Amino acid sequence: MPLSKQDIDHIARLARLEVAPQEKGDYAEKLSQIIELVEQLGAIDTTGVVPMAHPLDMVQRLRPDSVTETDQRDYLQQNARDTENALYIVPKVIE
Amino acid sequence: MSWEVVIGLEIHAQLATKSKIFSGASTAFGAQPNAQACLVDLGYPGVLPVLNEQAVAMAVKFGVAVGAEITRRSVFARKNYFYPDLPKGYQISQFELPIVGNGQLTIKLEDGTEKVVGITRAHLEEDAGKSLHDIFSDRTGIDLNRAGTPLLEIVSEPDMRSAAEAVTYMRKIHQIVRYLGVCDGSMQEGSFRCDANVSVRPMGQEELGTRTELKNINSFRFVERAINFEIQRQIDLIEDGGTVTQETRLYDPDKDETRSMRSKEEANDYRYFPDPDLLPVVIDDDFIAAIKAELPELPAAKTIRFAESFGLKSAQIETLVGDVDMAAYFEQVVGEGADPRLAANYVLGDLTAALNKDSLEIAVSKISAVDMAGLIKRVMDNTISGKIAKEVFEAMWSGEGSADAVIESRGLKQITDTGAIEAAVDQAIADNPQQVAEFKGGKEKVLGFFVGKVMQLTQGKANPGQVNKLLRDKLSA
Amino acid sequence: MSTLLPDFAEMARALRAGKVSSRELTGDCLARIKRHDSSLNSFISVYPEQALAAADAADKAIASGSAGPLTGIPMAHKDIFCAEGTRTTVGSKMLDNFVSPYDSRVVSGLAAAGMVSVGKTNMDEFAMGSSNETSYFGPVKNPWDLQRSPGGSSGGSAAAVAAGLVPAATGTDTGGSIRQPAALTGLTGLKPTYGRVSRYGMVAFASSLDQAGTLTRSAADAALMLGAMAGFDERDSTCANVPVPDYSATLNDSLQGKTIGVPKEFFDDGLEAGCAQAVQDAIAEYQKLGATVKEVSLPNLAMSVPVYYIVAPAECSSNLSRFDGVRFGYRTESTGDLADMYTRTRSEAFGAEVKRRIMTGAYVLSAGYYDAYYLQAQKVRQLISDDLSRCFAEVDLIIGPTTPTPAFKLGEKMGDPVQMYLNDMYTIAANLAGLPAISVPCGTSQNLPVGLQLIGTQFAEGLLLNCAHQYQQATDWHLRTPEISGGVA
Incomplete structure (x- = not known):
């Protein structure tokens, strides 16, 4: 199923990406090719097959409940573009 | 027209673990901003989640306590959405296979009857951080200390028919998690929170009305008020010819009203899928038996x-x-x-x-x-x-x-020495001949007056039983 | 005259004998990088001071007798591995200025073994690509022909080792990103079993497929390096708690009695004739070495590319959501509301291929499409894994080509993502099933190297390395080097 420019707008919005108007056609075309490629799977009979979510046939290991981390805030905030009063700063959010 | 109210609750109980659900950072309340946000909590590139054993044990404990099915192989999934207090752009939660399945809870209603409320599920997930909107006038500050705190989200069936029932159910859940010691229950600190799904339908109608989700209700009192406000708002809306929009609404306790949340305006498409960084959580009979054995x-x-x-x-x-x-x-x-x-x-x-x-x-x-x-x-x-x-x-x-x-x-030791009490009684009788006469004339009530006098004389330390007996004996003599 | 020697064992002997110091080996690498990398573009960052300091420490360890087999040997890391205090870009503008506050398990493991990291190699942006052309830092050139791609996404690591700039490098393989560049540059590329090497500190592309491995000249070198990288790590829930054997100890085991399966689907019309011939010759060589060859079938192999292009984008779309400009990485200069900040940050800093994959992933997971795409892909993934299990009931390992063609020209496939994706048609199945696989040079086509792929069962790295080593003892394809390397093996 080919993707329309509206589809591109919708999924770009979901992914917080912006596609310039002049690029939309190209994205629609290439994503349509990819979707066409993956749609071949529809032809495979998978009745009764359990989906393989993970290649490792193991179970989740559990960690003991102990505090092992120390305060590294000042070090870690060096990577942030905008901090103040020890907080990470973003544009005003209106709930 | 008469309306039936339908309410379901999603209760978020922060689990009382020492460390976070997927990292070794502390969960203690009240630390300096971001002092308890480690690499994993911040969603740094390359870091990975490892599950806290206590979080699992506490979830199972709750499940066992409400007689729910424990899922033997439960799966963590990613709930994808962008929000600044959600560092990874997804929340690790459970979707298709929650750790606790169907259970139920019996609550006692005001009229003394009992009602069974269905528990749909309870699943483990990580809490988000906090967005602080009031510190700066033009910007929002993010504190990620809370990010990664383990939560048990307890989802009820839409079985409640009034705000009062909803509060009763919520109190009951609160009581259970406190008894189990899996949550400190503090609503003030946000360790016990509630979202309410509220809808109304004409009495007798099978089909559910459109529901709204009320968020940010942080006390039992506000739950009742928020739901009652919302019920009335929906009824007024429908009776005026309008329709209820499915949306998330925020309860404002200062104004006692709910309003649409702008940040949640966009219909969410969470794109859940199994988290490939985590493997299935397998709970065996021994694990459940151990939990049952230590159940308070x-x-x-x-x-x-x-x-x-x-x-x-x-x-x-x-x-x-x-x-x-x-x-x-x-x-x-x-x-x-x-x-x-x-x-x-x-x-x-x-x-x-x-x-x-x-x-x-x-x-x-x-x-x-x-x-x-x-x-x-x-x-x-x-x-x-x-x-x-x-x-x-x-x-x-x-x-x-x-x-x-x-x-x-x-020096408050009671006087039980009969001689000392007798002296006080004698004095009280001697000082008040008029009242003695009244008593003798059949006015029993005057006895209280004498008791008071004796107590006054003994600074209240006389044994009241002895005082009574002695007074009676002497006045009747 | 270069001080670099053909393999780790010889370097270790020379170091111990005092014929060369780690400082000299490291200095030689740094000099070669300086001389050649302007034409290859295989490095994103080079750390001369840190490297020489580490080399000096290695020399001390050697002098004191506490050195291991890897002590003092220079190497480079793919720029996807976090290394504390240094820039880790993942080939993206998004992390151009990101200084990692911590070490990945791979970096700390190899450092603990005494290897000397000289820098970080170029790669496709976020490891998404098969040609190294999606890097924010520009394409890498194939040392065998500068007009051609070295493959990707570990193209910088492959080019650097093939050109003799470093004796070895780390890589990551999500759909063939170690094996394909190894094949296109004449190297030995090992992708271990999923869970063999901790993913801690390796920037995630597709979490259920990503695995760290090695790009080396020989299987013997890979055996030593894997020993230092592999093993249990409590910080990665998907890292297996399986003992790490001495991979070097089994390199010389005989191949007598081993059965090798040749899937007929590997030799379809898409396989270039020269590659097919080289692979057939290699299979014949294995028969000479005593192995029995048997035809097997992987009926769902053709579906591995479609499965991959659902699973990998789905996981990456979620993994890359953390890049929002708030806590680390690029942030847009433009001012606007929160939604603008997110959208502009991500749109300005991610390249076109990364955006396509994120959008593909968002699409296949979105409401109404999940079952038809993602769930169906995971079911077919199970079928492909079952096909492989059925083969391994009959054979010890599977053999075939690594890539359908030798190195292609830069720019040749950039306009057509699907053509680019089909490059990985032989390598993806091992990732989907989590199996170990290795690519070894087995000949040439059009004067370009051709890779032979061996796939084993879970945790059969020892057998893979043994088979690759035996082949390398009988042939010299792995010793052939491009001209630019100046004959340095």
Whole structure:
């Protein structure tokens, strides 16, 4: 199923990406090719097959409940573009 | 038209683990901003989640307590959405296979009848951080200390038919998680939170009405008010010819109203899928058996035991059992040798009043259970009267020490020496001939007047039983 | 004259004998990088001071007798591995200025073994690509022909080792990103079993497929390096708690009695004739070495590319959501509301291929499409894994080509993502099933190297390395080097 420019707008919005108007056609075309490629799977009979979510046939290991981390805030905030009063700063959010 | 209200609750209980659900950072409340946000909590490139054993144990404990199915192989999934207090752009949660499946809870309604509320599921997930909108005028600050704190989200069936029922159910869940010790239950600190799904439909209609989700309700009182406001808003809207929009609404306790949340305007498409960084959580019989073995006594069993062992009134039992810490305090007082009925009276009376006055939890009471028992024992052995006991209690509350210390230092020991009491009785009779005449004339009530006089003369320390007897004997002579 | 020697064992002997110091080896690498990398573009960052300091420490360890087999040997890391205090870009503008506050398990493991990291190699942006052309830092050139791609996404690591700039490098393989560049540059590329090497500190592309591995000249070198990288790590829930054997100890085991399966689907019309011939010759060589060859079938193999292009984008779309400009990485200069900040940050800093994959992933997971795409892909993934299990009931390992063609020209496939994706048609199945696989040079076509792929069962790295080593003892394809390397093996 080919993707329309509206589809591109919708999924770009979901992914917080912006596609310039002049690029939309190209994205629609290439994503349509990819979707066409993956749609071949529809032809495979998978009745009764359990989906393989993970290649490792193991179970989740559990960690003991102990505090092992120390305060590294000042070090870690060096990577942030905008901090103040020890907080990470973003544009005003209106709930 | 008459309307039926349909309410379902999603309760978020922060699990009382020491460290976070997927990292070794502390969950302690009240730290400096971002001081407890480690690489994993911040979603740094390359770091990975490892599951906290206690979080799993606590979730199973809750499931066992409400008789729910425990999912033997549960799966973590990613819930994808962008928000600044959600560092990874997805929340690790559970979707198709939650750790706790179907269960149920019986609640007691105001009219005394019982109602069974279905628990759809309870799943483990990580809490988000906090967005602080009020610190800066034009920007929002993000504190990620809370990010990664383990949450158990307990989802009910839409079984409740009034705000009062919803609150009763919520209190019951609160009571259970506190009994189990899996959540501290503090609504003020946000460790016990509630979202309510509310809809209305014409009475008798099968089909559910469009629901709204109320967020940010952080007290039992507000739950009731928010739901009631929302019910009325929906009914007014429909009766005026409008329709309810499915949306998330925020309760504003200052204005006592709900309003649409702008940040949630966009219909969410969370794109859940199994988290490939985590493997299936497998819970075997041994794990469940171990949890069952260490399960504490729950409210229902405690209610029966208190009734059988202590001979208290059912209203008293209900209040004592209602709060796990109060029940424990009471039992400790009794364990120290206090009479159960006196213990109940003191705990529910003077102690509760003092705690309320100082806004204190019983766990941090200024009078320990041992000291409380000490006070009651002095009443039991007639060292002090009930009236003096009030004074002793006040003194103990203000830090003057144990009951014995207060009685000693204030000289409050009850007078049981018959000679001393007799002297006071004689004096009271001698001082008040008019009242003596009245008594003899058949006015029994005057006896109280004499008791008061004797007490005045003995600074309240005379044993009231002895005073009564002596007065009667002498006045009737 | 270069001080670099053909393999780790010889370097270790020379170091111990005092014929060369780690400082000299490291200095030689740094000099070669300086001389050649302007034409290859295989490095994103080079750390001369840190490298020489580490080399000095290695020399001390050697002098004191506490050195291991890897001590003092220079190497480079793909720029996807976090290394504390240094820039880790993942080939993206998004992390151009990101300084990692911590070490990945791979970096700390190899450092603990005494290897000396000289820098970080170029790669496709976020490891998404098969040609190294999606890097924000520009394409890498194939040392065999500068007009051609070295493959990707570990193209910088492959080019650097093939050109003799470093004796070895780390890589990551999500759909063939170690094996394909190894094949296109004449190297030995090992992708271990999923869970063999901790993913801690490796920037995630597709979490259920990503696995760290090695790009080396020989299987013997890979055996030593894997020993230092592999093993249990409590910080990665998907890291297996399986003992790490001595991979070097089994290199010389005989191949007598081993059965090798040749899937007929590997030799379809898409396989270039020269590649097919080289692979057939290699299979014949294995028969000479005593192995029995048997035809097997992987009926769902053709579906591995479609499965991959659902699973990998789905996981990456979620993994890359953390890049929002708030806590680390690029942030837009433009001012606007929160939604603008997110959208502009991500749109300005991610390249076209990354955006396509994120959008593909968002699409296949979105409401109404999940079952048809993602769930169906995971079911077919199970079928492909079952096909492989059925083969391994009959054979010890599977053999075939690594890539359908030798190195292609830069720019040749950039306009057509699907053509680019089909490059990985032989390598993806091992990732989907989590199996170990290795590519070894087995000949040439059009004067370009051709890779032979061996796939084993879970945790059969020892057998893979043994088979690769035996082949390398009998042939010299792995010793052939491009001209630019100046004959340095």
